[in-house]
Amino acid sequence: MTPQRPVPEGxxxxxxxxxxxxxxxxxxxRPIRPDDEEALQRFHTAQSxxxxxxxxxxxxKRLSDKDLHRFTHVDYVSRVALVVEVGEDIVAVGxxxxxxxxxxxxxxxxxxxxxxxQGRGVGSxxxxxxxxxxxxxxxxRFIADVLPQNRRMLSVFxxxxxxxxxxxxxxxxxxxxxxxxxxxSQEVRAAREQRAESVSVRSLLRPRSVAVVGVSAREAxxxxxxxxxxxxxxxxxxxxxxxRSGEPVEGRPTYERxxxxxxxxxxxxxAVPAAQVHDVVLDCARAGVKxxxxxxAGFAEAGPDGRLRQQRLLRTARRHGMRVIGxxxxxxxxxxDDERLNASLAPQMPSAGHLGLFAQSGALGIAVLAAADRRGxxxxxxxxxxxxxxxxxxDLMQYWFDDDDTDxxxxxxxxxxxxxxxxxxxxxxxxxxxxxxxxxxxxxFGVPPGHRVRETRxxxxxxxxxxxxxxxxxxxxxxxxxxxxxxxVNQPMPEGNRVAVxxxxxALGALAADAATSRGLDVVHGPVSVxxxxxxxxxxAALEEAFADPDVSSxxxxxIPPLVTDSTEVAQVLARTSAAHDKPCVTTFLGMHGALEAxxxxxxxxxxxxxxxxxxxPEDGVRALAAATRYxxxxxxxxxxxxxxxGIDRGAAEQLVEEVLAxxxxxxxxxxxxxxQLLGHYGIRVWPVVPVQDRRSAVRAARRLGYPVVLxxxxxxxxxxxxxxxxxxxxSDSSVREAYDALDERLAPLHANRFVVQKMATPGMPCVIGxxxxxxxxxxxxxxxxxxxxxxxxxxxxxxxxxxxxxxxxLILSVKAAPLLHGYRGAAPVDRAxxxxxxxxxxxxxxxxxxxxSLELNPVNCHPGGLEVLGAEVVLTPPDSRKDSGRRxxx
Numbered sequence: 001m002t003p004q005r006p007v008p009e010g011x012x013x014x015x016x017x018x019x020x021x022x023x024x025x026x027x028x029x030r031p032i033r034p035d036d037e038e039a040l041q042r043f044h045t046a047q048s049x050x051x052x053x054x055x056x057x058x059x060x061k062r063l064s065d066k067d068l069h070r071f072t073h074v075d076y077v078s079r080v081a082l083v084v085e086v087g088e089d090i091v092a093v094g095x096x097x098x099x100x101x102x103x104x105x106x107x108x109x110x111x112x113x114x115x116x117x118q119g120r121g122v123g124s125x126x127x128x129x130x131x132x133x134x135x136x137x138x139x140x141r142f143i144a145d146v147l148p149q150n151r152r153m154l155s156v157f158x159x160x161x162x163x164x165x166x167x168x169x170x171x172x173x174x175x176x177x178x179x180x181x182x183x184x185s186q187e188v189r190a191a192r193e194q195r196a197e198s199v200s201v202r203s204l205l206r207p208r209s210v211a212v213v214g215v216s217a218r219e220a221x222x223x224x225x226x227x228x229x230x231x232x233x234x235x236x237x238x239x240x241x242x243x244r245s246g247e248p249v250e251g252r253p254t255y256e257r258x259x260x261x262x263x264x265x266x267x268x269x270x271a272v273p274a275a276q277v278h279d280v281v282l283d284c285a286r287a288g289v290k291x292x293x294x295x296x297a298g299f300a301e302a303g304p305d306g307r308l309r310q311q312r313l314l315r316t317a318r319r320h321g322m323r324v325i326g327x328x329x330x331x332x333x334x335x336x337d338d339e340r341l342n343a344s345l346a347p348q349m350p351s352a353g354h355l356g357l358f359a360q361s362g363a364l365g366i367a368v369l370a371a372a373d374r375r376g377x378x379x380x381x382x383x384x385x386x387x388x389x390x391x392x393x394x395d396l397m398q399y400w401f402d403d404d405d406t407d408x409x410x411x412x413x414x415x416x417x418x419x420x421x422x423x424x425x426x427x428x429x430x431x432x433x434x435x436x437x438x439x440x441x442x443x444x445f446g447v448p449p450g451h452r453v454r455e456t457r458x459x460x461x462x463x464x465x466x467x468x469x470x471x472x473x474x475x476x477x478x479x480x481x482x483x484x485x486x487x488x489v490n491q492p493m494p495e496g497n498r499v500a501v502x503x504x505x506x507a508l509g510a511l512a513a514d515a516a517t518s519r520g521l522d523v524v525h526g527p528v529s530v531x532x533x534x535x536x537x538x539x540x541a542a543l544e545e546a547f548a549d550p551d552v553s554s555x556x557x558x559x560i561p562p563l564v565t566d567s568t569e570v571a572q573v574l575a576r577t578s579a580a581h582d583k584p585c586v587t588t589f590l591g592m593h594g595a596l597e598a599x600x601x602x603x604x605x606x607x608x609x610x611x612x613x614x615x616x617x618p619e620d621g622v623r624a625l626a627a628a629t630r631y632x633x634x635x636x637x638x639x640x641x642x643x644x645x646x647g648i649d650r651g652a653a654e655q656l657v658e659e660v661l662a663x664x665x666x667x668x669x670x671x672x673x674x675x676x677q678l679l680g681h682y683g684i685r686v687w688p689v690v691p692v693q694d695r696r697s698a699v700r701a702a703r704r705l706g707y708p709v710v711l712x713x714x715x716x717x718x719x720x721x722x723x724x725x726x727x728x729x730x731x732s733d734s735s736v737r738e739a740y741d742a743l744d745e746r747l748a749p750l751h752a753n754r755f756v757v758q759k760m761a762t763p764g765m766p767c768v769i770g771x772x773x774x775x776x777x778x779x780x781x782x783x784x785x786x787x788x789x790x791x792x793x794x795x796x797x798x799x800x801x802x803x804x805x806x807x808x809x810x811l812i813l814s815v816k817a818a819p820l821l822h823g824y825r826g827a828a829p830v831d832r833a834x835x836x837x838x839x840x841x842x843x844x845x846x847x848x849x850x851x852x853x854s855l856e857l858n859p860v861n862c863h864p865g866g867l868e869v870l871g872a873e874v875v876l877t878p879p880d881s882r883k884d885s886g887r888r889x890x891x
Contacts, residue, residue: 008034012076014881015133017889018318022121022192024199024290025321026890027091029129032081036090037068040083043090048115054150055112057172071095077137078104082129084113084122086321087285091117094126096134096142105140105651111153121196123156125888128189131179132887138651144175161185183641190428193888194398200323201391201399204291205334205381207266209238210343211258211289213280214272214296217245222295223271224249225345226331230269233333233342233349238263259287267291269331269343274298277327278312285320292317293343294326300387301328314389318890323395329386330362335379336405344384353378354407355485356400358393360385360414364478368412371478376597377486380406390890394421397429408434408488410481419463419777420882423470423800430471431639434488434631436481437472439463456776458798465798465814466777469807471634473627483615483624490611491584494629495636496553500525500546503558504532504539508588512556512618519626524551532560540573547581554625557587558618571598579610584628586621589614640806643840645683650848653681657851660876667853667877675872682845684838684857686872689714689756695737701757707731708760711739715752725752729760761870764863765820765830769839770856771846778882779846783839785817786859801847808836808843821862830862838867850879 007013016030032040044052044063052060063071071093074081081095091114096107109130113122134142146153154173157164161184162177210230214223223243227250230239240261243254255261258268258280268289270280274296284292299310310327317324325332331344335352342349345362346369357372357379359365365384372379380403383396393411400406409429416422416439426435467474475481499521503509509527516523530542546555557574561567571589578585579601589599601610615621656678661667670678676686690701692711702709713725725747727739740755747753766786774780777800784796797814799807812818812835823829838860846852854875861868 010076012133015082015129015887017129017887019125019888020193020196020200020323020890021117021125022119022196022199024196024201024203024323025086025120026200026318026323027122027125027321028085028318029082029125029887029889030085031076032072032074032083032093032095034072036072036083039090040068040072040093043093043114044112046114047112051112051115054147054153055110057147078107080130080133080137082126082133084117084126085319086117087319092122092126094123094130096130096139098139099143103138105138107134107139107142109142109144111156113152118152121192123153124160124192127156127160129887134179135181135650136654138654140178140180142175142177142179145172146175147171148173159188161188186642189888190424194401194425194428197395197398197890198401200291201395203266204293204323204325204391205332205341205383205399206336206339207237207291207341209240209263209265210235210267210269210341211240211242211261211265212269212271212343213242213258214270214276215241215243215245215249215254217243217247217249221271222345223269225347226269226271226295226343229331229342229344229347229349234340235342236338236340237266240265242268257283257287258289259283261287265289267293267343269293269295270326271295274302274306274309274327278309278316281313281316281320281322285316285322289322292322292324292326293329293332294324294386295329295331295345296326297328299327310387310389317390324390325383326386327389328362330359330365330384332384333379333382335381344382346382348373350382351376351378352380354380354405354489355410356380356396356403356406356408357382357410357412358385358396359383359412360388362386364412364414368410368478371482375482375486377482377489388415388417392417394418394425397425397435401429401432406433408436408485410436410438410485412438412478412481416776419466420800423466426467426472427470427639430631431635434484434628435470435472436484436488437467437474438477438481439474456774457772458774458777458780461794461796462774462777462780462798462800466800469799469810471631473631475627480623483613483620484627486611486613487584487586487621487624488628488631490613491578491586491628492582493632493635494554494584494625495632497629497633498522498524498551498553499556499625500549500552500554501527501556501558502530502542502546503527503560504530504534505558505560508558508560508618512558512588512622515619515622516556516626519622521554521622521626521629525549536569536573539570540577543574543577547577547583547585552583554583554629555585556618556622556625557585557589557612559587559589561590568598575599575601575610575612578612584625585612586625587612587614588616588618588621638806640804642802642804643808643844645837645841645844647683648841648844649681653678653845653849656681657849657876661851661878664876665878667851667875670874670876675874678874679845679869679872682841684841684869684872686857686869687759687761689758689871692740692755692757695740698740698755698757699733699736702730702733702736705757705759709736710758710760711736711743711755712758713743713747713752713754714756715747715750715754717750717752758870761861761868762863762865764861764867766859767821767835767862768856768858769842769860770854770858771842771852772854773846773850773852773877773879775880778850779843779852781811781839781843781846783811784815785820790815790817799843801843803840803843805836805840808839811839812836828864831864831866834866835860835862838869850882851876853877 078098083090084092094111096109098104098107111123164177167174212227241252241254268284300307334341501513513523513527599612692698708731711727744753770782795816797811799811821830
């Protein structure tokens with residue numbers, strides 16, 4: 001293993017990232033170091049004369065010692081340089097240099113990409129990373145000089161989503177653009193990331209050749225079983241057997257190493273003992289293997305030694321550009337006719353369909369596959385991530401985003417390594433396809449052995465809010481996930497919450513109607529119950545009337561076996577009637593469960609059958625329909641624009657934070673004046689409070705602020721007891737003295753007589769706006785109404801930045817006490833626009849300043865004429881490296 005090289009002082013380790021390139025391969029981005037001089041010279045001399053000329057505008061065969069020193073010695077603030085590595089080699093360099101020193105907001109940017117890496121998106125990756133770093137360092141604008149014939153570099157800038165201005169002068173094109181994120185630049189970044197990560201997963205699920213490594217002569221061995229399943233699935237590509245036995249296995253020749261295989265290998269399935277895996281991975285790297293599926297166990301789930309093996313496996317695979325599923329994976333399955341692959345321990349190939357399924361542990365894989373098969377629910381792909389060191393649910397969502405064979409996605413998550421990236425990707429995918437998530441364990445953040453996950457301090461409600469914010473359908477188990485999946489895969493999406501209930505049983509109809517009402521669905525048609533002895537025509541007429549009702553969005557059909565008509569005939573009537581209308585239908589058809597042939601219509605113009613999913617009880621079908629209805633409403637609504645309040649001075653705020661942490665490296669609570677400054681840089685004005693020690697200082701403070709004033713205790717013991725700890729509307733010196741004496745006497749026994757004087761605000765509704773930096777989630781913004789009842793009832797809403805304007809509005813409405821803000825019982829509604837503006841500013845501050853460990857605005861006094869921030873506390877700490885920081889990186 002390559003020894004770790006020392007890094008210079010101030011080296012920003014957090015800028016290092018593994019990234020997926022346009023062709024699906026993996027590269028490593030990191031800041032340049034002084035000891036890169038030799039590697040940089042090798043990179044330069046390997047470049048073609050044309051590439052050198054396009055970069056330097058001159059034919060430089062070698063870099064001078066002076067240039068090498070200048071390029072490799074940077075301060076990581078005003079002069080920043082990044083290198084891209086594949087294996088041990090530098091394949092690209094990107095840099096920016098501020099024009100006039102550390103405080104200048106403009107920097108000149110330049111790139112140099114090796115000839116072999118041209119066209120693989122390396123320049124775009126470097127631009128994204130340098131722009132994100134530049135923003136952190138206070139740079140606002142990039143400029144670049146590019147020769148007209150350097151079309152590749154011109155396209156890097158023009159396709160990045162920024163508004164680029166061009167000026168041609170003296171044979172050079174001068175480019176200039178603001179690097180602040182725009183809707184377009186963020187969408188470009190997301191689209192590029194999605195395409196690259198999709199390509200990398202495609203090589204795993206749709207390989208042209210597979211090598212199974214560790215195939216034993218023993219019939220019951222893992223490698224032998226995987227080999228049998230690969231061959232038995234009808235895989236059309238080449239299958240190679242790697243075994244030390246030297247004897248043919250399953251009628252196929254064997255090879256001692258992957259590098260001995262006489263053809264290219266796309267996917268290597270590794271089933272050797274854990275201690276041997278690393279040597280196999282190195283051999284795969286020598287052979288140019290693209291992807292690895294490690295079914296071997298004995299890694300981090302097995303203890304400290306296994307954890308080291310797991311870390312080494314990931315480092316080696318990433319260094320050589322390979323993606324990894326596993327270790328401890330149950331395997332992968334692709335059901336497409338022309339690409340069928342069962343590289344798993346599942347003996348039976350699931351039926352082909354349109355649900356993409358992702359799980360982590362092998363036991364869950366078995367359970368999910370068996371449950372889907374019992375229902376007749378077909379899959380497009382199945383992936384078990386095992387310990388999830390590399391390929392995760394995030395990667396699979398990127399792959400399924402534009403996969404025409406996948407109509408819905410099911411994720412069984414035992415842990416989540418990067419919730420911020422998950423939220424961002426899931427939100428984008430849910431705009432196209434339903435995403436159904438099961439999160440295991442009673443705690444929202446239970447972590448199975450072997451999974452790389454940071455600890456979290458966030459409440460479970462923050463996780464649930466993140467899923468709602470992303471449009472994800474959250475369910476409580478495999479049973480519910482498949483209930484929803486068989487509906488959204490086989491039926492149209494509901495366009496409203498109005499339902500009809502039709503059947504031939506009064507009891508089932510009433511049960512279905514009650515379940516619908518309790519789930520927030522509006523029963524506007526029925527329950528209609530035809531006689532048990534009705535014939536097929538009577539059933540069809542009742543169903544047709546329900547589907548044709550213009551007030552009905554969905555139909556719930558409940559049937560017991562009819563007395564006269566054959567059950568199959570009634571099922572076919574239901575399937576045929578449903579297929580004639582663009583409205584979803586769920587049924588409880590006793591004796592039938594799942595997506596079954598009897599409830600299928602003929603193939604339509606799309607080539608797809610319409611199936612009415614059947615549930616064992618009406619409550620199951622109604623729960624699935626309600627979940628799909630909520631998702632349909634989310635998908636149909638406008639999700640707004642990301643908030644970008646005016647009047648923000650991020651650079652000044654970062655300078656203040658840097659100064660505080662320079663004097664207090666461990667972090668500390670900010671003083672009142674520092675809180676006012678920090679929040680002021682984000683356009684949030686905090687009303688001044690004046691600490692007072694006695695009657696005289698209280699009077700002086702009141703005169704300075706101007707009457708009327710408030711006198712209150714700031715002791716944590718009584719801060720939420722306004723009757724006990726506050727005197728309001730004080731309008732004279734004598735009243736101040738009287739209030740001070742009264743409070744001092746009352747609170748002395750509690751040691752709560754710590755007082756402040758503040759200007760009297762307009763009577764209003766107190767709210768609390770906060771944010772906290774979580775090791776796992778990053779920033780979490782919270783909102784609630786002030787007071788002990790809210791705290792006791794845990795009536796607090798959460799959202800994960802960045803927020804759209806719709807997210808901000810939803811956050812306010814998410815708390816049960818929200819009606820108090822909107823004119824409850826005749827009261828005048830508060831100024832919602834002012835409240836939304838402050839929440840937006842807090843969310844941007846939390847997103848941009850990770851050193852803000854906690855922030856609380858309490859109380860925020862809201863009323864019809866606006867609001868006042870009457871109290872604020874901020875705690876700073878040195879930041880952890882935040883996941884999904886704005887620079888493209890693997891999760």
